[in-house]
Amino acid sequence: MKTIRASLIGFGAVGQGVVKVLLAKKDYLQSIGIDLRVVAIADSRTAVIDSEGVDLAAVLAFKKEKGVVGSEKITGTDIIKTIDHELVIETTPTNIDDGGVGLTNMLAAFEKGMDVVTSNKGPLALKYGELIETANKSGSKLKFEATVGGAMPVINLACDTLAGNKILSMEGIFNGTCNYILSRMVEEHASYEQMLAEAQELGIAEADPIYDVEGIDTASKLVIVANVIFGMNASYRDVTVTGITRVTPEALLLANRDGYAIKLIGEVNDGKINVAPKLVPLDNPLAVGGTLNVFSVQTDISGPITITGRGAGSIETASAILSDIISLYKN
Amino acid sequence: MRVSMDLELQDIPGQLLLALKPISDFKGNLISVVHHHEKKTPRGTIPVQVQFEIKSDHLEDLVADLEERGVRVVSMDEKRFLEHGAVILIGHIVHTDIQDTIDQIDNTGYAEVVDLNLSMPKINMPSSASLKIDAVSKKELQAVIDLLKYIAKEKDLLVIEPVESQLRLME
Numbered sequence: 458m459k460t461i462r463a464s465l466i467g468f469g470a471v472g473q474g475v476v477k478v479l480l481a482k483k484d485y486l487q488s489i490g491i492d493l494r495v496v497a498i499a500d501s502r503t504a505v506i507d508s509e510g511v512d513l514a515a516v517l518a519f520k521k522e523k524g525v526v527g528s529e530k531i532t533g534t535d536i537i538k539t540i541d542h543e544l545v546i547e548t549t550p551t552n553i554d555d556g557g558v559g560l561t562n563m564l565a566a567f568e569k570g571m572d573v574v575t576s577n578k579g580p581l582a583l584k585y586g587e588l589i590e591t592a593n594k595s596g597s598k599l600k601f602e603a604t605v606g607g608a609m610p611v612i613n614l615a616c617d618t619l620a621g622n623k624i625l626s627m628e629g630i631f632n633g634t635c636n637y638i639l640s641r642m643v644e645e646h647a648s649y650e651q652m653l654a655e656a657q658e659l660g661i662a663e664a665d666p667i668y669d670v671e672g673i674d675t676a677s678k679l680v681i682v683a684n685v686i687f688g689m690n691a692s693y694r695d696v697t698v699t700g701i702t703r704v705t706p707e708a709l710l711l712a713n714r715d716g717y718a719i720k721l722i723g724e725v726n727d728g729k730i731n732v733a734p735k736l737v738p739l740d741n742p743l744a745v746g747g748t749l750n751v752f753s754v755q756t757d758i759s760g761p762i763t764i765t766g767r768g769a770g771s772i773e774t775a776s777a778i779l780s781d782i783i784s785l786y787k788n
Numbered sequence: 789m790r791v792s793m794d795l796e797l798q799d800i801p802g803q804l805l806l807a808l809k810p811i812s813d814f815k816g817n818l819i820s821v822v823h824h825h826e827k828k829t830p831r832g833t834i835p836v837q838v839q840f841e842i843k844s845d846h847l848e849d850l851v852a853d854l855e856e857r858g859v860r861v862v863s864m865d866e867k868r869f870l871e872h873g874a875v876i877l878i879g880h881i882v883h884t885d886i887q888d889t890i891d892q893i894d895n896t897g898y899a900e901v902v903d904l905n906l907s908m909p910k911i912n913m914p915s916s917a918s919l920k921i922d923a924v925s926k927k928e929l930q931a932v933i934d935l936l937k938y939i940a941k942e943k944d945l946l947v948i949e950p951v952e953s954q955l956r957l958m959e
Contacts, residue, residue, distance in 0.1 A: 628952055703946045707907035708876045708916035712948070714905075715874050715918055724952050735951040736874060743951060755953065 460492045461786055462508075464540065466533035466562055467548035468500035468526045471576050471603070471778075474771030475546060476513045478779050491786050496542050499533035500526040501549075506540065534558065537565045544785075546778060547575040553668075553677055553693055556580040560588075563599070567591045574781045576603035576774050582677035582693045585684040600781035605678045606631060608773035609766040611752050613780070615686045622756040624686050626726040631678045633748035633768045634662045634669040635701050635721040639734075640746040643709045643718070649702060661748060671700035672721060672732040679723040679730050686754075687725055699733040712736055718744045789868045789924065790819070790841050796833035796860040803859075807836060810853040816842035833860065844868070869900070869922035871929040875936060877917045879945035881906065886917075889939055899923035899932035 465472055479486075479493060486493055494510040500520075505511055505527025520526050537545055545566040549559045559577035566573050573592070575581075580588060581601055592599045605611045606629075615624055630636050634656060641652040653670070656662035668674050676696040683689040701721050712719050717736040720743065724731045737744045742763040745751045750768025755761050767773045797803035804823060811818060819839040827835055842850065844866075851861055881889070890901045903920035919936075923929035933949050940947045 626952070699946070703878055703914070704948075705878055705907075705909070705914060705916045707909055708878050708918075708948065711905055711907060711916055711918035712876055715920075717874065717950075719876065719948055720951075722951055726952050734946075734948050736876065736948055737951050741951070741953075743953075753953070761953075 458487065458490055458492050459786060460494060461544055461782075462494050462496045462542035463544040463546055463782075464497040464499070464533070464536050464542055465495055465546045465548065466499050466536065467550070467559075467577070468498055468520060469548065469550065470771040471774045472498070472500070472546075472548040473517060473520065474773075474775035475548060475778055476517055477772065478775040480513050482779060486783070489783070489787055491783070493782065497536045497540055498526050499531070499536055503527050504529040504531045504533070504536060506531070506536070508540075534561055534565055537562055537569065537571070543571060544782070545571050545573045546782075547573055547577050548778070549577055551577055551579040551674075551677065553579050553582060553673060556583045560584060563588060564591055567595050567597045567599075570595045570597055572598040572600075572785055574600045574603075574778055574785070576601075576778060578604045578674075578677040578681065581684075582680040585681070585692075586690050598785055600785060601681065602781050603774050603777035604681055606750050606752055607633075607766070607768040607770060608776050609750055609752055609764055609768060610777075610780070611682065611764075612685055613784070614752075614762075614764065615682075615754060619754070619756060619759060619762065622759050625755045625757060626724070627682065627686065627752070627754045628722055628724040628726070628743065629752040630720055630743065630745065630750050631675045631723050631752070631768060632669055632672075632721060633750055634666065635672075635675070636746070636750070637661050637748045638670070639701060639704065639709070639719060639721065642704070642706050643713060646706050646710065648706060649704060670702055672698040673700075675721060675723045675732045676730070679725060679732060683725045683730050687728075689725075689728070689730075691730060696730045696732060701734055704734055713739075716740075720744065789844050789866055790839065790870055791816075791847065791867075792837065792839050792865045794862040794864075795836045795838065795854070796829060796831070796862055797836055798858065799828065799832060799834055803834070804836065806857055807854065807859045808838070810850055810857070811838070811840050811842070813853070814842060814846040814850045816840040816846070816850070835862075869924060871923045871926050873921045873923065873929045873933065874950065875919050875921065875933060876948040877919060877936075877940065877945050878948070879914050879940070879943065881915045881917050881945060882908070884943035884945065889936075889943070892939055893921065893932055893936065896928075896932060896935065898928040 503525040560580040722735040751765040753763040908915040
C-alpha cells in the first residue's frame, strides 16, 4: 500500500465533488494499492488541516452548514508551501486574465517537487509551456484531464489510448451551457435571451454567463487540447472566438429546414484554433443535444473517432480528477 | 468544369486513342470512358461515352479538334458547378444591401447564389437568411465563403458556415 498525502485547494462545486468521489471510491483505491490521505482542504477564506487525514464526510457537512470549509486562517498557497505532502489537487476557479491563484499554487507545488492534478483551465490556457518546464525541472507531474470535457476522456484518449496515431485535426462541442441554450432555442422557437434565462434558472448557466456564451470557456479548453495533442505552444490569445449571443431562432429554423443544426464548435485544424457557431448536419455525430459535449478527432490510421458525454458537473469533473490520480500512483 | 460527351468512332483500330488524345492535349482530366463496342450504330460507328474535367475556355477548341480528326461529337453535357454549399447569415441583411452581397458572390465568376431564404421577425430586429451557393469546385466554395466572411465583417453580419469536417467531406 502506498500512502499519498494530498491537499485539496479550492472547495467549490468541483472540490466538493472530489471529496464525494474520494469517499465513494476509498475501498476501490485501497484495493489497487493507493491510500489517499487528504491532509488539508482550503477554500477561498478558510482551511482545515489534519496530518492524520481530514474527516471528509465531516468537512462536507460543515461546509454545507457554515458555508466555509474550516476554522484555520491559512491560504491554499501557504498550505502548499508549509505542509508536507505529495499531491496538490487544484480546483480553484479559472482565471483567464492572468491565471490567478491557480497559477501561483501550481508553481509553488512544483517548487517543492509535488505533483498536481487540476481542473483549473486558466493557468494551462495561458502558461502551458512554463508549467510543463517547471514541473519537469523538479520531477513533478501535472495532470489535467478535468480541464477539458468533464467526464469525457479527451486528453487521455488522444495521448494514451490512441498511441501510435497521428491526430490530424479535431473538432467538438466543449460547452454544455451553449449547447443547452441552442438546443432549447430550436425546440421552443424562443429567443436567446429567453433560453439563457431558463438555463440560469436551472443552474446550467451562471448569473454572469459571458464566460460560456462568448466562447471564452470553449477557447481555453481548445488551447489546452492544441498544446497537448498537437504540440502547439498556443495561448488563449491565439484563438479566434465568436460566441452564440447573436444566433436567432429564425436562423436555427432555416438551418433546420436545410438539414443542419447550429452548434458552438471548437476546431483545431492546420495550426489554427477557432471557436464559432457552425452548421452541423443533423445526422453528423457532432449534432448532440441538451448539455452534452462531444469530441471528434481525425487520425491517420484509425480514421475519425468521436466520443460524447457530460462535459460539466461536479461529480463528472471529479471523476476525471480521480482517473488522473489513479494513473499517477497506480503501480 | 465537368463535361460528359457521347462520341462515335469509326470501327477501325486506333480510334479510341485518337479520340482521347485531344482531351489530354487540352489538359483535360479523364474521369471515365465507356466503350460500347457491342452496340454498333446503324451507321457502323462505335458509341463511346467519356467524362472529364476541363477548363471551360478549352472546350470549343477541343470539339473542333475532335471533329477534325473524324470523331463525331453526338452530344455534350456540361456541368459547371460541382459543389453545393449552405451558409446562414444573421444581422441587418437587407439594410446592408443584400443585392450587393449577392452580386459580389455572383461576380466572382466561380460561384453563384442559387437560393435565398429570408426571415425578418420585426422591424429593427436582426434578420436571418439561409443562402445556397454553388461553386466550380471545393476550392472555390471555400474561397467564396471566405469572401462572404469578409463582406459580412464590413456589414457587421454573422456568417455561420458548415463545420470544417463537412467541408473536407465535400472534397
